[in-house]
Amino acid sequence: xxxxxxxxxxxxxxxxxxxxxxxxxxxxxxxxxxxxxxxxxxxxxxxxxxxxxxxxxxxxxxxxxxxxxxxxxxxxxxxxxxxxxxxxxxxxxxxxxxxxxxxxxxxxxxxxxxxxxxxxxxxxxxxxxxxxxxxxxxxxxxxxxxxxxxxxxxxxxxxxxxxxxxxxxxxxxxxxxxxxxxxxxxxxxxxxxxxxxxxxxxxxxxxxxxxxxxxxxxxxxxxxxxxxxxxxxxxxxxxxxxxxxxxxxxxxxxxxxxxxxxxxxxxxxxxxxxxxxxxxxxxxxxxxxxxxxxxxxxxxxxxxxxxxxxxxxxxxxxxxxxxxxxxxxxxxxxxxxxx
Amino acid sequence: xxxxxxxxxxxxxxxxxxxxxxxxxxxxxxxxxxxxxxxxxxxxxxxxxxxxxxxxxxxxxxxxxxxxxxxxxxxxxxxxxxxxxxxxxxxxxxxxxxxxxxxxxxxxxxxxxxxxxxxxxxxxxxxxxxxxxxxxxxxxxxxxxxxxxxxxxxxxxxxxxxxxxxxxxxxxxxxxxxxxxxxxxxxxxxxxxxxxxxxxxxxxxxxxxxxxxxxxxxxxxxxxxxxxxxxxxxxxxxxxxxxxxxxxxxxxxxxxxxxxxxxxxxxxxxxxxxxxxxxxxxxxxxxxxxxxxxxxxxxxxxxxxxxxxxxxxxxxxxxxxxxxxxx
Numbered sequence: 191x192x193x194x195x196x197x198x199x200x201x202x203x204x205x206x207x208x209x210x211x212x213x214x215x216x217x218x219x220x221x222x223x224x225x226x227x228x229x230x231x232x233x234x235x236x237x238x239x240x241x242x243x244x245x246x247x248x249x250x251x252x253x254x255x256x257x258x259x260x261x262x263x264x265x266x267x268x269x270x271x272x273x274x275x276x277x278x279x280x281x282x283x284x285x286x287x288x289x290x291x292x293x294x295x296x297x298x299x300x301x302x303x304x305x306x307x308x309x310x311x312x313x314x315x316x317x318x319x320x321x322x323x324x325x326x327x328x329x330x331x332x333x334x335x336x337x338x339x340x341x342x343x344x345x346x347x348x349x350x351x352x353x354x355x356x357x358x359x360x361x362x363x364x365x366x367x368x369x370x371x372x373x374x375x376x377x378x379x380x381x382x383x384x385x386x387x388x389x390x391x392x393x394x395x396x397x398x399x400x401x402x403x404x405x406x407x408x409x410x411x412x413x414x415x416x417x418x419x420x421x422x423x424x425x426x427x428x429x430x431x432x433x434x435x436x437x438x439x440x441x442x443x444x445x446x447x448x449x450x451x452x453x454x455x456x457x458x459x460x461x462x463x464x465x466x467x468x469x470x471x472x473x474x475x476x477x478x479x480x481x482x483x484x485x486x487x488x489x490x491x492x493x494x495x496x497x498x499x500x501x502x503x504x505x506x507x508x509x510x511x512x513x514x515x516x517x518x519x520x521x522x523x524x525x526x527x528x529x
Numbered sequence: 530x531x532x533x534x535x536x537x538x539x540x541x542x543x544x545x546x547x548x549x550x551x552x553x554x555x556x557x558x559x560x561x562x563x564x565x566x567x568x569x570x571x572x573x574x575x576x577x578x579x580x581x582x583x584x585x586x587x588x589x590x591x592x593x594x595x596x597x598x599x600x601x602x603x604x605x606x607x608x609x610x611x612x613x614x615x616x617x618x619x620x621x622x623x624x625x626x627x628x629x630x631x632x633x634x635x636x637x638x639x640x641x642x643x644x645x646x647x648x649x650x651x652x653x654x655x656x657x658x659x660x661x662x663x664x665x666x667x668x669x670x671x672x673x674x675x676x677x678x679x680x681x682x683x684x685x686x687x688x689x690x691x692x693x694x695x696x697x698x699x700x701x702x703x704x705x706x707x708x709x710x711x712x713x714x715x716x717x718x719x720x721x722x723x724x725x726x727x728x729x730x731x732x733x734x735x736x737x738x739x740x741x742x743x744x745x746x747x748x749x750x751x752x753x754x755x756x757x758x759x760x761x762x763x764x765x766x767x768x769x770x771x772x773x774x775x776x777x778x779x780x781x782x783x784x785x786x787x788x789x790x791x792x793x794x795x796x797x798x799x800x801x802x803x804x805x806x807x808x809x810x811x812x813x814x815x816x817x818x819x820x821x822x823x824x825x826x827x828x829x830x831x832x833x834x835x836x837x838x839x840x841x842x843x844x845x846x847x848x849x850x851x852x853x854x855x856x
Contacts, residue, residue, distance in 0.1 A: 223811075250811060251810075251811025251812045252811075252812050252814070253810075253811060253812045253813045253814040253819070254811055254812075256814055271814070273814075274814070274815070276815065277814065277815065343700065345700075345702060350782070350787030350804075350808050351807070351808035351809055351811065351812065352604075352808065352809045352810075352811060352812025352813055353812055354812070374605065375605035375606065376605065377604050377605045378604075378812040378813075378814065379604045379808075379809050379812065379813075380603070380604060380605050381601070381602060381603035381604070381605065381606075381789075382788070384788075384790050385788075385790055385792070385797075387788075388702055388704055388786040388787065388788055388798040389786060389787030389788055389798065389800075389808075390704070390787070391782050391783055391787070391808065395672070395783065398672055398673070399672075399704070402676075402677055402703070403680075403702065403703065
């Protein structure tokens with residue numbers, strides 16, 4: 191009996207301590223795992239700017255993030271793909287898209303001697319469609335004069351689970367190759383052409399497979415290719431230049447991308463001499479009309495910080511910083527949020 | 530001593546009336562509590578089934594029975610079919626059983642009948658250790674150690690010796706249906722071995738002694754007096770292993786190659802029901818897509834129940850005395 195009383199007392203103490211901490215405003219978010227490393231750094235750094243705010247972010251995937259936002263169980267969602275009109279129509283209020291990070295997707299490969307390759311949209315699409323099956327194919331050779339290409343079977347590796355990276359990659363192929371757009375299309379997961387290559391789980395899975403399998407080709411966020419020291423290709427952009435993926439070349443693509451007023455844009459194959467063509471943004475999704483004045487104000491203040499000051503932090507993690515023109519437009523958008 | 534007095538106490542009060550009259554509150558409470566706990570299992574199974582049905586209602590309505598026979602899985606155009614995943618689940622589990630059952634039962638026989646006493650305990654400990662390895666760790670080991678070895682050594686050898694069979698034709702990537710089956714086999718060996726060992730241990734010593742008395746050799750004793758006596762229980766052990774094989778997710782996902790296709794070659798990548806759910810649920814947007822994934826869950830539940838029912842029916846065809854699994 192004494193034990194029960196003691197443990198009840200313990201609970202009571204714990205609750206009072208807990209509620210003492212509640213003086214901080216807790217902001218809940220959920221969604222993209224692509225954003226998670228950036229968010230973690232931001233939440234930590236922003237704690238010094240405004241100690242009265244605390245974040246709880248669940249990195250459960252873009253789809254789940256959108257769902258939680260629609261059910262109003264979180265203050266913000268995060269998604270690697272913009273919401274569709276059909277999903278937005280189910281929302282109880284207007285949802286704003288705030289691009290917060292952008293990143294490039296590198297085309298990685300495993301060839302004997304690790305030569306530096308140049309690829310274009312036609313070659314990449316036809317490899318994944320199963321039309322180009324050997325590395326010494328004339329189409330690849332034509333882009334890579336002076337590189338000795340082996341007669342090795344190409345094994346295309348793709349992400350097996352739904353992912354924002356797959357969305358960016360298939361978005362790119364759909365926008366540059368009509369056959370791809372008709373037969374496969376773009377989504378976080380697609381129906382990959384039957385019998386061609388294999389699926390690996392996660393960016394680590396794709397880079398692992400490409401590293402192990404001679405002749406493999408894959409796609410992964412730039413950070414993974416860099417960290418694992420896997421060679422990646424220069425890709426021909428809309429202006430006809432071969433560009434290597436890097437934070438700078440992705441920022442260049444963002445600066446020239448055609449971004450509509452609602453920020454639901456795609457930045458693949460962006461114009462501009464220095465733009466890297468296979469890149470995408472990730473969005474924070476919030477309601478235009480915030481339910482709580484206190485939390486709304488704090489969240490908007492944080493977002494204003496994230497799209498300006500926060501960009502300096504996220505660029506240390508291989509994300510591309512948002513260019514100035516985009517930052518200004520986003521600040522205007524954030525100014526329209528009401529509570 | 531204590532046991533005798535308890536026995537005496539039980540035999541002296543055989544009539545339920547007198548006993549229940551003496552039941553204390555504590556006894557009754559204990560009885561209701563255990564009943565409630567047992568009912569929780571039923572409630573859980575019912576809730577899981579109901580929740581899956583609720584979640585998949587849209588897909589059930591949209592595709593009907595075609596869902597089971599269509600091999601289309603196209604999230605972009607929202608066309609969904611479960612056949613390649615059902616195929617992958619059954620084939621990878623079958624491969625796992627073909628590999629695991631002989632190894633497990635042989636190990637169990639060795640441990641109970643033949644192994645010297647000093648070796649038994651360490652061996653049992655190792656088997657239990659294997660059971661405790663988390664699925665994701667086995668998967669990582671699979672990717673970085675097992676798959677490269679299979680690709681460079683076992684698979685080329687298989688292709689050289691048995692390449693005329695359609696099962697071993699085609700390009701070798703390493704990650705494949707066969708790799709998935711092998712990793713599942715490694716995961717179910719401990720469970721089948723442990724349960725089989727318990728069953729063989731519970732075969733009465735009299736059985737063996739009787740066989741020896743008739744002049745049987747050691748092999749004959751094992752075959753006739755032990756294995757034949759315990760076959761029903763051993764079958765149960767295999768079914769327990771199969772149950773785990775069907776639902777195994779993480780390790781399989783990491784080595785099976787994740788391609789929704791139905792091909793004869795075991796070197797080609799495959800896909801299982803559990804893997805596709807684990808892979809695609811997080812990022813599934815819209816209404817129909819998550820609903821189709823829910824329906825895959827329902828199909829997996831259905832396949833598991835069906836396989837168990839078929840196994841029970843098979844079990845009934847066995848006759849004679851038997852020992853049942855202890856688990």
